[in-house]
Each structure stands twice: as C-alpha cells, then as structure tokens.
Amino acid sequence: MTEKFNQLGTSTKLLHAGQIPDPTTGARALPIYQTTSYVFNDADHAEKLFSLQEPGNIYSRIMNPTVDAFEKRMAILEDGVGALATSSGMAGITMTILNIAGAGDHIVSAANLYGGTYNLFKVTLPKYGIHVTFVDSTNPEEVKRAITTNTKAVFAETVGNPSLNVLDFEAISDVAHEANIPLIVDNTFAPPPLCKPLQHGADIVIHSATKWIGGHGTTIGGVVIDGGRFDWNKEKFPEFHEPDESYGGLVYARDLGDMAFIMKLRVQLMRDIGACLSPFNAFQLMQGLETLSLRLKKHQENALALARKLQEHPAVKWVSYPGLEDHTAHQQAKKYLNDGYGAIVNFGIDGGLNAGRELISNVKLWSHVANVGDAKSLIIHPASTTHLQLSSEDLKTTGVTEDLVRLSVGLEDLEDIYEDLNQALFQATGHQPALDQDDTQKMLAQAKNSAIEHTDEGPRRKVILVISDNNTTEEMKPWERLRYRIITLNVSEEKHALSEYMTPQSVKIDYVYLMSDQLDSVELTDILKGTDPVAVLASEKVASTYRQTEKSFLIL
Numbered sequence: 001m002t003e004k005f006n007q008l009g010t011s012t013k014l015l016h017a018g019q020i021p022d023p024t025t026g027a028r029a030l031p032i033y034q035t036t037s038y039v040f041n042d043a044d045h046a047e048k049l050f051s052l053q054e055p056g057n058i059y060s061r062i063m064n065p066t067v068d069a070f071e072k073r074m075a076i077l078e079d080g081v082g083a084l085a086t087s088s089g090m091a092g093i094t095m096t097i098l099n100i101a102g103a104g105d106h107i108v109s110a111a112n113l114y115g116g117t118y119n120l121f122k123v124t125l126p127k128y129g130i131h132v133t134f135v136d137s138t139n140p141e142e143v144k145r146a147i148t149t150n151t152k153a154v155f156a157e158t159v160g161n162p163s164l165n166v167l168d169f170e171a172i173s174d175v176a177h178e179a180n181i182p183l184i185v186d187n188t189f190a191p192p193p194l195c196k197p198l199q200h201g202a203d204i205v206i207h208s209a210t211k212w213i214g215g216h217g218t219t220i221g222g223v224v225i226d227g228g229r230f231d232w233n234k235e236k237f238p239e240f241h242e243p244d245e246s247y248g249g250l251v252y253a254r255d256l257g258d259m260a261f262i263m264k265l266r267v268q269l270m271r272d273i274g275a276c277l278s279p280f281n282a283f284q285l286m287q288g289l290e291t292l293s294l295r296l297k298k299h300q301e302n303a304l305a306l307a308r309k310l311q312e313h314p315a316v317k318w319v320s321y322p323g324l325e326d327h328t329a330h331q332q333a334k335k336y337l338n339d340g341y342g343a344i345v346n347f348g349i350d351g352g353l354n355a356g357r358e359l360i361s362n363v364k365l366w367s368h369v370a371n372v373g374d375a376k377s378l379i380i381h382p383a384s385t386t387h388l389q390l391s392s393e394d395l396k397t398t399g400v401t402e403d404l405v406r407l408s409v410g411l412e413d414l415e416d417i418y419e420d421l422n423q424a425l426f427q428a429t430g431h432q433p434a435l436d437q438d439d440t441q442k443m444l445a446q447a448k449n450s451a452i453e454h455t456d457e458g459p460r461r462k463v464i465l466v467i468s469d470n471n472t473t474e475e476m477k478p479w480e481r482l483r484y485r486i487i488t489l490n491v492s493e494e495k496h497a498l499s500e501y502m503t504p505q506s507v508k509i510d511y512v513y514l515m516s517d518q519l520d521s522v523e524l525t526d527i528l529k530g531t532d533p534v535a536v537l538a539s540e541k542v543a544s545t546y547r548q549t550e551k552s553f554l555i556l
Contacts, residue, residue: 010077010193011293018072019286032283033065051248052267062270066279070286074223077192077289078205081228082262084270085221085282089188089208090116091275092222096184096206098273099265100237101152103129108146108153110137110167111397112160115386117186118398121155134397138328140171147179152236154181158197158336159189162346162382162406163399164320166332173201182230188212188373189344193293195337198227204261209285211373212343215295219284221277224265228258244268295375295411299343302417303409307345309418315355315431317348317403343410344372348403350429356381356405358428365412365420377410377417415442443535444554447511451483461485463507465531468515475515491516501527511554513537517545 008016021028038057040046048054057063067085075083086092101107109121111134121132133146137156147154154176156167167185176183182203187195191212197205207213209221232240233253240260243249247267252260270276277285300323307321322333323341333341349355359381360368366379370386380386387400395401410417426432453460464479466472466488476486487509489501501509509531514524515538524546528536535554536543543553 013073013077014289014292017076018074019069030066030069030283030286032279033060034279035064036060052250052263060279061274061276062266064276064279064282066286067277067282070277070282070289071223073286073289074207074209075225077196078187078225079196079198079227080205080225080262081258083223083225084262084266085209085223085277085285086270087222087275087277088220089186089206089210089222090120091273092206092208092224093117093186094120095265095269095273095275096204096224097125097130097153097155099261099269100182100239101130102239104150105130106148106151107132107155108143108151109134110156110160111135112137112163112165112399113157114161114186114188115382115389115398118387118394119389122394137167137172138165140168140175143172144175144179147175147181151179151181153184155184155186157186157189158195159322159342159344160399161189161344162320162404164322164327164329164342164344164346166322166329166336167197168332169197169200169202169336173203176203177201180234180236189342190337191292191296193338194296194340194342198225198229200336203227203230209288210371212296212299213288213292213373214285215288215292215373215375217369217371217374217376219281219288221281221285223277224262226259226262226265228262230261232260240264296340296343298411299409300340302411302414303343303345303407304341305414306407306409306418306421310345310347310421313422313425313431313433315350315425315429317350319348320346343408345407345409347405347407348401349405349425350431351403353383353402355428356403357384359405359424362424362427363420364424365417366407366424372406372408374408375411377412378408380406382406415446440535440554444537444556447535447537447554448482451479453510460508462510463487464511464513464537465489465501465509465533466513466515467491467519467527468513469518472515476513479513491518501530504530504532509533511535511537514542514546515539517542519546521546 019030022031037059049056049058071083071085109132125132135142135146137143143154154172156172158167173183183201184204185197185202187197187205188208188211191207205225207223209223240253241251243251252264256263304323307319307324310316310319321327322329349359363379366377369378370380371378382400382404383402387395422432451462453462461483463485466476466486468490469492472488480486510533512531512533514536537554537556540555543555
C-alpha cells in the first residue's frame, strides 16, 4: 500500500503514511527502536552502507527506523521527495542554511520572524561569515533588490510571526527562482492539511514539530522536507557538484539527483553536527500527527470566534488574525490556506507594556509559556519575553509592539477561555464589555452545570443565598437536586438579619437568588458587596424592580 499513499486524503495520510504493521511482531502501533547502532550482515554490507551504495541503518544519529517512519510521513504529507527529522525546529533551520551556505555567503530573509530564527540570522550566523538581509516579504520588489551574487536562499514563514501575514508563495518563489536560488519556508504555523508550500513554489519546508504536529507540549523536534524540484547543479552551489571525499568522491547533484539536498543534509550535516531526533520523540510526534486534522479544526474554530469577540472588547485596541475580513492578508490566506486560518491570534491591549504584563499575571486558564501549538491555550507578551533580547529598532523591524499579546488558541470550550481573558483584561485595564443575553444564558447554564467546586483543599459544595418573602421549598428543589447548599433569608420575618450579609462572609456565597422585591437598592447593593456572588438569580419581575447593580442578573 506504500506506493498508494499519495492518492489518499490528508487525514488518511496522517494515520497511515510511511508506516506498515511491524513485519516481525505484527505490532500495529509504531515500535520505538531505542538503539544506538545496528548489526551489519558482513564486512561487504557495512562497506556498502558507509559508502552510500546501499540504503540502511548505520547509527541512530544518522538514521533510525522509528524516526524514519516519521520522516516518511512528513515527506508524503508535504509532497516532498524526502525528509530529515532534527532535534528541534531551530536545529532544522540552522542545518538547512549550513547545508547550502558558508563564510562569505548571504541569505535574504523576511523580517517578520519567530524570535529564535531572527536571533540566529542576526547574531549567530554572522559569526560564521553568513550574513542576512531582512526585508518586507510582502514586497517582492524589495526581496528582489536585496539579492546579491552571493545570496544562497530566500527564507520566509508561511504565516509570519507576529504580523500573521501570509506569504505570497508565487510572487516570492518567482523572485528566488529568477535568481537561481531556492525558497526556504518555515511552515510551522500552517502544517498540512492547512498549507503545503512545496505545491506553491517553495523548495524546502521546515517545521518545528514541537508545535501543532506534536500538539501537546510534550516533545521538542523539527523536520526538514525537500521538494526535490530545485536544480543544485549550478556554479552557485559548488558543494553539490564537487566530489565529497568523505564518501569516496560522491557528487551529490550528479549521483543523487532529486535527493541531493536532503541526502547531503543527512549524511554530511547530521553526521557532523548530530542534532538528531530521538526515537521516543519521533514516536510522540507520530502520535500527534494522527489527530492533527481533527485538532486543527477545533483550534481554528476557537481562534476565529475568539478573534471576533476580542474585536468588540473595550480593552482591546486592535486584533490581528488572517481569518478576519479586515486583516491585510485575508485574501492571501484564502488563496494559500486550506479550510482555516491557523490558531494564532494577536491583539493590542489598551495600556501597552504595563497592561500586557498585568494581563499575563491575572490569567488563570491560559498558560503563560514560550510555546505555541499546544492543545491547551497559551498566552505570552513577546516584548517582555520571546523578543526581550531585541533592541527597540529590531522590535520595530520584526513588528513586535509593546502592547502586543500573542494567543495560541487551544481546544478548550470557547466560553471558558474567553471568560478567563475577559476577567484578566478587566484586572489589567478596568475595561470589560457589557453582558448581552447570550452571555447571561451561558452563565445560567454554567450555574446549572455543577454544584461542586474542586479546590486545593478538596471538593466544596457551592452556596446559594436565597432572599425571599415566603417559603421557597418548591422553587429551590431543582437546585437542591444539583447538590447546592441553600441558605434562606426570609425578609418578612428576618429583615434584621440582612445586615449580617452586608460584610464579607466567612462562608463563600456563589449566587444570590433574589425572590423578594421588598429590599431597597442600598440594601441590595450592600448585600452584594458583602457576599460578592458570581451573579444574581431572579425572575424577570423581581429583576425589573431594582436598578442595575454591578452584578449581572440571571433571569430564570
């Protein structure tokens, strides 16, 4: 069935491509070949392997059966001729550049980049004599002007970070190919099935598999995929058409054809640098691939809905998400991305740097980590973390502003991640949107969903304070069945007891159920201050008796 993988749908490839049941044991799941080395059949077999006359396993730094299955699946998913897994996405980018460039060479790169890549290009590569010019990748003419005689590649991201601009593959690949150099694309933010850059003109694709491919924040890894379309047999790339004496005079472009780039990357760069992926991590990443299609759908549904909600939030100055019609890259995204716009949402918080830091300090459900692509929702303030090393000039170049907050939207219920952001935005800025009918109905549904709060001290039954004029036994039966603890205050008989609830309570009150219209507004306000409930439950008639309070009325 291996030869038919390319005819299958993406979801099927994610589950089956590059792997068959283990021929020895019949194991359906991918075995973890946790070994450093492999026994050769005889001296002749070893010689053929080491001279690359015959494919096979020599040492797990260069090749491993578990890692090989992951590489094959990624190559098939991206429509490439071959792939090489690496210890991280940054290892993949570094080795890719070193595979084609050396001292005195030059790279043209989009300025809008992941902070780690920007530092590699701006600080580290120049130490080895490789210089990088940063350009606006939305302007093909600027890219073209930056290319010189010693330029070895154009580098960009499918979805730029943090602008979330979508690369115009056709325009930029045309510029690169006119100059006889490859287009290298980091496709981390738009893994298949969302985008396949090789089908749009890219020559080499790189992923930080740590992100959506792994999908659970457990595994570091990277992968480089070769499209096999670029002709390396050019004077500009002498290392591909000159003999490699370490392999008996092998000439990569001549002897390996479409596999020249990826084989040189494996048997030369990986051999010497050793930034290989472990078998266990390859197994973890294969597990992630199996559910990638399903996860991406949910990630993207949540991201688009959250972006629309944030557009209406008074504490938010701007929202950047390619799925929004007013985003500068919306049409480009519709052209190159398939059935979605990614899971990253960026926004500007009112109050700038200090408000951004305060927001981070107040989220509870969102995780403050330097990662994206987890099943859980992640948040970070780049100016004070991932891009902290950059100067103010570099921050401007990369598009990172002091008010920028980056969200990697996870798989949780949308209402939960929005409400957590909402309360944190209120803490940071003092702004919160007015509740509409949908919001109050959701809060009522949450109240009816569970009467148990799980705390560090153990489970706690939630409490409803009932303020009424008469017996409430029948009305409260549904809430008792949910296992709420009910405290009843009969105003007609115990009005003197109202004052007890106008000061902070030793018993936490979750909801006030208001059945009486005999309170004055001052009394109600004081009770709500003292009990600080999540919301007030009331009938339409009772709620209309009182002027608007700071707490929301949930109409029953």
